[in-house]
Amino acid sequence: MTDAQSAAPRNPTPADIRRWRQYLADERAEAAVYEELASKRSGEERAILLGLVDAERRHEAHWVDLLGENVGLPTRTKMRTRMLAFLARRFGSIFVLALMQQAESRSPYGADNDATDAMAADEQIHEEVVRGLAARGRTRLSGTFRAAVFGANDGLVSNLALVIGMAATGVSSSIVLASGIAGLLAGALSMGAGEFVSVRSQRELLSSTLPNPDTTKILPNLDAEANELALVYRARGMSEEDAESHARERLYGLECVHGRDDAVQHSAAPESESHSAIGSAWGAAASSFCFFSSGAIIPVIPLLFGASGLTAIIIAAVLVGVALLITGAIVGVLSGASPVKRALRQLAIGYGAALVTYLLGLLFGTTVS
DSSP states (O other), rough: OHHHHHHSSSOOHHHHHHHEEEEEEEHEEEEEEHHHHHHOOOOOHHHHHHHHHHHHHHHHHHHHHHHHOOSOOOOOOHHHHHHHHHHHHHTHHHHHHHHHHHHHHHHHGGOOOOOOOHHHHHHHHHHHHHHHHHHHHHHHHHHHHHHHHHHHHHHHHHHHHHHHHHTTOOOOOHHHHHHHHHHHHHHHHHHHHHHHHHHHHHHHHHHHSSOHHHHHHTGGGGGGGGGSHHHHHHHTTTOOEEEEEEEHHHTTTTTOOOTTTTTGGGGGGHHHHHHHHEEEEEHHHHHHHHHHHHHHHHGGGGHHTTHHHHHHHHHHHHHHHHHHHHHHHHHHHHHHHHHHHHHHHHHHHHHHHHHHHHHHHHHHHHHHH
C-alpha cells in the first residue's frame, strides 16, 4: 500500500473523488502530450520524452488504484492541457515544451496528502527535464528570435510614439501618415542593417578564437625536449600540470593523426555551438527588418483607412496594445515565465513611451502656435 493510500479517507467524499478524477484526467492528458512530442523527435530527445510518459503512467495508476470502482467515465481535462495536446499534435514546437515546463512547476501534489512524496518529487524533476529539453530549442531559436521580438516591439512602440506625437502637434493627417510611413521604412532598414553588423561582428569575433589549422601540421617537427606546445594548452584553460602532461602525450605518443591534433582543435566545438546560438547574420537582419515593419505598420493602419485626429490615435493605441500583449506573452511562454506578467510589462513600457511622446508633441504644438 502506498503512503497516499494509507493517508486517503476510508470513505472518500464526493469532493475527493472529483479531485482524484481530475488528477487522473490530467495525468493521462500530460502523458498524451509527451507521446505526441516524442513521435516528432528522434534519438535522445525521443527517449527522454518516452521516459516522461512512463512516469505519468505511474501517476495515473496511483489515482486509478485510489478511485477503485469510483473511476467512472473519463473526466474532461483542463482547457490548457487540451490546447497543449492540440499544439503537440499539429506542431510539436518549443512553445509546447515551454508551456509544459510551467504546468509541471504548478503541480498540486506537494500540498495534497493523497499524493505520495515520490509523486511530488517526480513533478519537480519533470520540470527540470522539460526545462532541459526546452533549453535546446531556445538555444537554436535565440539569435533570430531575439532580433524578431526586439524588431517587432521597437516597430510598435517607436512608430506609435511617432504617429501620436505628430498628431498631437496638430499637423494634418496626411503629414502624420507620411511621417508614419517614413518612420517604418527608416526604422526597418536601420534595424536590419544594425542586426546584420552586430551578428556578423559577433561571429567574426568568435571565429578569431579558432585554432589555426596550419599550426597542427608542424607538430611532428617540434623539438620534444624544448617546445611551447604546453603553453598552447595552458592558454586554452588547462592547468600547468595537465598541459605539460598532455603535451608529452601528443609528442611522445605520436598521436598526431593525419596532420591534426585533436586537443588543439578541441576549442572548435564550443565556438561552433556559440555560432549556432547567435544565428546567421542574414537571418537576423531579415527577421529584424520584417518584424520591425510588421510592428511599425500597425499604428499607421487607422490613417491608411482614413481615420484622423483623436480617433486615429485611440484606434492605433488599442491595436498596438493588443500586439504588445501578444508579443509579451510569447516572450513569457518561451522564457518559462508568466505570460501574463510579461504581457503587462510590455504594455506598460510601450504605453509609457508613447504617452511621453504624446505629451511632448502637445507641448511642442502649443509652443509653435
